[in-house]
Amino acid sequence: xxxxxxxxxxxxxxxxxxPQATEAAERYxxxxxxxxxxxxxLFEHLLPGFTEQTGIEVRVVAVGTGQALKLAxxxxxxxxxxxxxxxxxxxxxxxFGVARHDVMYNDFVVVGPEADPAGLRGKxxxxxxxxxxxxxxxxxxxxxxxxxxxxxxxxLWAAAGIDVGAASxxxxxxxxxxxxxxxxxxAAMGAYALTDRGTWLAFRNKAGMAxxxxxxxRLFNQYGVILVSxxxxxxxxxxxxxxxxxxxxxxxxxxAIAAFELGGQQLFFPNAAGGxx
Amino acid sequence: MDDFAGAFSAAFRxxxxxxxxxxxxxxxxxxxSLVAVGLAALVGxxxxxxxxxxxxxxxxxxxxxxxxxxGMPPVVxxxxxxxxxxxxxxxxxxxxxxxxxxxxxxxxxxxxxIIAALARQVAEDLWAxxxxxxxxxxxxxxxxxxxxxxxxxxxxxxxxxxxxxxASAEVGAVMxxxxxxxxxxxxxxxxxxxxxxxxxxxxxxxxxxxxxxxSLVINGAAFMLGETARAGAR
Numbered sequence: 001x002x003x004x005x006x007x008x009x010x011x012x013x014x015x016x017x018x019p020q021a022t023e024a025a026e027r028y029x030x031x032x033x034x035x036x037x038x039x040x041x042l043f044e045h046l047l048p049g050f051t052e053q054t055g056i057e058v059r060v061v062a063v064g065t066g067q068a069l070k071l072a073x074x075x076x077x078x079x080x081x082x083x084x085x086x087x088x089x090x091x092x093x094x095x096f097g098v099a100r101h102d103v104m105y106n107d108f109v110v111v112g113p114e115a116d117p118a119g120l121r122g123k124x125x126x127x128x129x130x131x132x133x134x135x136x137x138x139x140x141x142x143x144x145x146x147x148x149x150x151x152x153x154x155x156l157w158a159a160a161g162i163d164v165g166a167a168s169x170x171x172x173x174x175x176x177x178x179x180x181x182x183x184x185x186x187a188a189m190g191a192y193a194l195t196d197r198g199t200w201l202a203f204r205n206k207a208g209m210a211x212x213x214x215x216x217x218r219l220f221n222q223y224g225v226i227l228v229s230x231x232x233x234x235x236x237x238x239x240x241x242x243x244x245x246x247x248x249x250x251x252x253x254x255x256a257i258a259a260f261e262l263g264g265q266q267l268f269f270p271n272a273a274g275g276x277x
Numbered sequence: 278m279d280d281f282a283g284a285f286s287a288a289f290r291x292x293x294x295x296x297x298x299x300x301x302x303x304x305x306x307x308x309x310s311l312v313a314v315g316l317a318a319l320v321g322x323x324x325x326x327x328x329x330x331x332x333x334x335x336x337x338x339x340x341x342x343x344x345x346x347x348g349m350p351p352v353v354x355x356x357x358x359x360x361x362x363x364x365x366x367x368x369x370x371x372x373x374x375x376x377x378x379x380x381x382x383x384x385x386x387x388x389x390x391i392i393a394a395l396a397r398q399v400a401e402d403l404w405a406x407x408x409x410x411x412x413x414x415x416x417x418x419x420x421x422x423x424x425x426x427x428x429x430x431x432x433x434x435x436x437x438x439x440x441x442x443x444a445s446a447e448v449g450a451v452m453x454x455x456x457x458x459x460x461x462x463x464x465x466x467x468x469x470x471x472x473x474x475x476x477x478x479x480x481x482x483x484x485x486x487x488x489x490x491x492s493l494v495i496n497g498a499a500f501m502l503g504e505t506a507r508a509g510a511r
Binding site: 006009010013014016018019030035036038039043044059061072073074075076079161178179183184202203204205206232233235 | 308312313315316319323327363364365369372375378381383394457458459461471473474475476477478490
């Protein structure tokens with residue numbers, strides 16, 4: 001009797017744990033994207049419009065670009081929406097992705113304490129700005145997580161001719177976490193950091209930090225979208241995924257991206273080929 | 278200090294306005310953690326009692342392993358469940374990654390060792406007390422398990438609550454296997470992590486305050502229930 005009751009309870013609890021039928025019946029796609037698009041609030045602004053038009057729910061998993069690419073390689077996402085063109089092109093070349101499309105851009109900025117101990121202000125050349133940080137051995141908070149921003153940052157250090165690996169743990173500090181967490185760390189340490197402008201504008205804990213170097217063409221930040229290939233990943237929801245890609249690069253999606261503003265400032269600029277403004 | 282004041286006003290505002298977004302997140306948090314702990318109790322309590330009562334080879338090793346697993350980092354459990362449920366993994370065909378079910382599975386694995394290890398201790402103490410009596414009644418150790426669990430039910434509530442505390446407070450595992458997807462797998466702890474990443478520390482802490490209040494309510498309810506039942510049992 002006791003055992004029978006025990007089994008009954010086990011079955012009941014298992015039934016609760018399993019996904020409800022309604023959950024599975026809905027049309028949805030999984031998009032692996034970057035922390036910048038989520039933390040800035042872009043998706044909360046974009047997705048309701050798309051879902052209303054198409055009836056397709058978009059589930060965004062926001063991780064660093066490096067991790068997003070890995071998720072897609074394990075076939076755990078239908079669409080990739082990230083910002084590191086070289087890695088994206090490799091992804092498509094390896095036949096994991098169907099095709100890569102430009103969607104939008106913004107730029108990276110170097111932020112740091114308003115007191116600016118390394119004297120970055122007015123240095124439009126980002127390599128010079130980074131060299132000034134290294135020369136002053138002023139603390140710099142790096143993502144250190146193989147994200148798109150981290151890859152960009154390492155490329156910029158290389159362009160400045162500075163080996164940050166040797167300085168790791170001294171003035172060069174790798175947080176190994178997302179953009180927001182790294183900015184929180186930088187704010188608390190009075191450190192410099194490289195961030196995309198979208199995350200920066202949406203970031204609420206600026207605590208005495210300011211944008212100190214911006215405008216270098218090398219700070220350009222291109223976002224791309226890729227449908228995961230059904231040939232490599234049989235579970236890919238190609239039809240719904242393609243609908244999302246098409247919508248993003250069509251005038252409807254491009255205008256929705258352009259309309260996203262925070263405090264009167266536009267965060268992302270649509271630049272899909274042949275679409276938008 | 279502004280953040281502390283802001284946190285309480287944010288928490289109060291969210292509760293007072295019955296924020297629908299918050300209700301959804303709290304609801305999912307409770308559903309995931311309660312189901313995970315319920316399942317873990319159904320497995321962990323008998324398992325712990327069996328470890329205390331039955332004599333079989335490898336019992337000591339299993340006991341030590343169970344105790345050690347109590348300290349398993351949630352992020353490691355999350356990683357294991359992720360690798361199992363990933364489309365590239367052995368259970369990929371189920372398509373359970375990034376669903377509440379995956380989160381329940383991860384929390385279940387985290388909580389079973391805690392409940393089993395604590396239940397083992399309770400059962401062992403009771404067995405030391407009642408062994409002779411139960412044996413004289415012709416009750417074998419295996420048959421004594423339900424009796425001892427029932428007898429120790431008030432102490433075992435604490436074991437289950439410890440498991441619930443672990444499940445509802447962890448962020449590492451549910452972040453990896455759930456993905457913190459808005460309206461789908463976003464729970465209290467992952468929402469706190471997101472608001473921290475957005476630099477909205479007051480709102481993040483406000484959510485933390487609400488999580489602690491919830492935990493207080495659940496623990497309070499369990500305590501009252503235990504007290505009432507104990508009074509009734511006398």
